[in-house]
Amino acid sequence: MTTSETPASALSGICETHLPGDPGYDAARRAWNLSVDQRPAAVAVPGSVAEVQALVAAAAAAGLRVAPQNTGHGAAPLAAGGLEDVVLVRLAGLSTVSVDPAARTARITGATPWAQVVAECAPHGLTALHGSSPSVAAIGYLLGGGLSFYGRAHGLAAGTVRAVDVVTADGDLLRADATEEPELFWALRGAGANVGIAVAVEIDLLEQPDVYAGMMLWDREHAPGVVATWAEWTRDLPESVGTALRVMSFPPLPELPPFLSGRDLVVVDGTLLEDDARAAELLAPLRALGPELDTFARIPALGVLDIHMDPPEPSPAVGDHAVLGPLDAEAVATLLALVGPGTSPGLTITELRHLGGALARPADGGGALSAVPGDYALVCLALAPQPEAAAAGRAAAAGVVRALAPWALPARIATFTDTLEDPATMFDPASWQRLTALRDRLDPERRLVANHRV
Numbered sequence: 001m002t003t004s005e006t007p008a009s010a011l012s013g014i015c016e017t018h019l020p021g022d023p024g025y026d027a028a029r030r031a032w033n034l035s036v037d038q039r040p041a042a043v044a045v046p047g048s049v050a051e052v053q054a055l056v057a058a059a060a061a062a063g064l065r066v067a068p069q070n071t072g073h074g075a076a077p078l079a080a081g082g083l084e085d086v087v088l089v090r091l092a093g094l095s096t097v098s099v100d101p102a103a104r105t106a107r108i109t110g111a112t113p114w115a116q117v118v119a120e121c122a123p124h125g126l127t128a129l130h131g132s133s134p135s136v137a138a139i140g141y142l143l144g145g146g147l148s149f150y151g152r153a154h155g156l157a158a159g160t161v162r163a164v165d166v167v168t169a170d171g172d173l174l175r176a177d178a179t180e181e182p183e184l185f186w187a188l189r190g191a192g193a194n195v196g197i198a199v200a201v202e203i204d205l206l207e208q209p210d211v212y213a214g215m216m217l218w219d220r221e222h223a224p225g226v227v228a229t230w231a232e233w234t235r236d237l238p239e240s241v242g243t244a245l246r247v248m249s250f251p252p253l254p255e256l257p258p259f260l261s262g263r264d265l266v267v268v269d270g271t272l273l274e275d276d277a278r279a280a281e282l283l284a285p286l287r288a289l290g291p292e293l294d295t296f297a298r299i300p301a302l303g304v305l306d307i308h309m310d311p312p313e314p315s316p317a318v319g320d321h322a323v324l325g326p327l328d329a330e331a332v333a334t335l336l337a338l339v340g341p342g343t344s345p346g347l348t349i350t351e352l353r354h355l356g357g358a359l360a361r362p363a364d365g366g367g368a369l370s371a372v373p374g375d376y377a378l379v380c381l382a383l384a385p386q387p388e389a390a391a392a393g394r395a396a397a398a399g400v401v402r403a404l405a406p407w408a409l410p411a412r413i414a415t416f417t418d419t420l421e422d423p424a425t426m427f428d429p430a431s432w433q434r435l436t437a438l439r440d441r442l443d444p445e446r447r448l449v450a451n452h453r454v
């Protein structure tokens with residue numbers, strides 16, 4: 001090893017590799033979440049599964065660990081856990097998707113985003129339990145649980161995973177499903193990168209060519225009525241209805257549509273797996289509040305990826321999260337005192353996602369994460385282009401989470417957790433015990449690094 005060489009230099013013969021100080025290092029390490037300054041020992045961009053296997057073996061020989069990353073939507077806790085001795089394995093070069101319409105399954109590899117998966121499914125009248133964002137990678141989402149608008153009807157998206165091709169901590173390539181490597185298959189569905197680098201997943205699809213879906217929008221001055229009505233409305237909805245409520249504040253920006261730019265808003269969006277008449281009947285209490293904009297209608301299932309208006313391009317966000325139980329009038333008042341009319345919450349988005357239904361029921365034959373407790377997921381986000389804004393945004397988000405603590409459960413949803421937290425809070429106690437024992441057996445040296453580290 002010469003003076004300029006580091007242990008990570010050993011990887012450069014395997015595939016495209018960027019080391020600190022290399023001209024391409026900064027571009028290669030950039031996460032989708034631009035507020036995350038991740039500085040790994042190296043960034044490796046394999047072009048084949050064999051190269052992933054070789055990377056895992058070479059990293060171990062060099063005393064380094066490996067962390068798979070598709071997009072970096074979930075990079076904040078990964079970076080916060082420290083990456084000095086970690087090789088970031090970016091899987092974009094392996095991305096493909098193929099749909100088997102007869103079997104109603106899809107095989108997804110690498111960092112394929114949901115937009116591409118859902119677009120391949122749509123011509124066959126099929127869709128998947130995708131989340132709100134088109135740019136999130138299917139594999140990172142699926143192996144972290146995956147909370148879809150369809151989840152109250154169909155459960156966590158991890159429950160649709162039928163098989164995983166996975167590179168283990170030893171560099172072996174295994175197929176894990178209900179009969180082959182069942183314990184590894186169980187752990188992958190929830191603990192993902194803690195037990196292997198998934199290079200392909202096979203999922204079951206939904207037969208759903210179109211969906212009653214959309215959003216309603218009001219000026220934030222209507223937040224008291226909208227939040228109280230939505231909280232009441234979500235108390236006894238059928239499981240076919242999956243919605244989110246958000247209080248949003250946007251600076252005036254030319255790239256935003258006029259109905260968002262420079263506005264403070266309250267928005268309800270989601271899907272109703274019902275016929276048009278029943279959907280309209282169910283939405284009546286919200287429509288009675290006279291939304292300024294109401295796009296709820298039957299749309300092609302592909303369009304569901306657009307209703308939440310998640311940013312299409314990488315953006316800098318910081319935030320906090322909690323799982324809440326039922327929201328009484330005092331909870332609604334507490335939330336409104338912080339983010340309602342006349343306040344300056346310092347947050348871009350304060351979101352409540354409706355949980356319950358099939359999301360709360362452990363799935364038969366499910367994995368380490370097959371259900372989530374609670375009635376609502378609270379997610380608070382601030383756009384933070386500079387470090388000072390990040391500190392203020394984190395404090396504002398933590399403030400809302402703290403204020404709602406009396407209604408919170410001691411639980412967290414893995415895919416919504418962007419802070420460094422004890423992952424034990426993301427699993428039920430029995431699954432957590434089984435998972436840690438398995439991790440000790442499969443990867444005693446902790447060579448594999450996930451964003452939420454078991």
Ligand SMILES: Cc1cc2nc3c(=O)[nH]c(=O)nc-3n(C[C@H](O)[C@H](O)[C@H](O)COP(=O)(O)OP(=O)(O)OC[C@H]3O[C@@H](n4cnc5c(N)ncnc54)[C@H](O)[C@@H]3O)c2cc1C
Pocket residue numbers: 068069070071072073074075078091130131132133135136137138139140141143144145146147148192193194196197198199310311415416449450451452
């Ligand atoms: C705008 C936005 C909207 C979102 N909407 C939703 C939503 O509706 N529902 C929801 O549940 N979540 C949502 N999320 C969260 C998102 O699902 C998680 O951050 C998810 O982990 C992102 O996956 P990724 O692969 O794109 O991200 P990455 O940061 O690349 O990966 C995140 C983690 O996934 C694991 N992982 C990634 N690739 C592999 C692999 N090949 N093998 C094993 N493990 C791997 C690793 O632990 C990794 O650290 C949203 C996030 C954003 C930013």
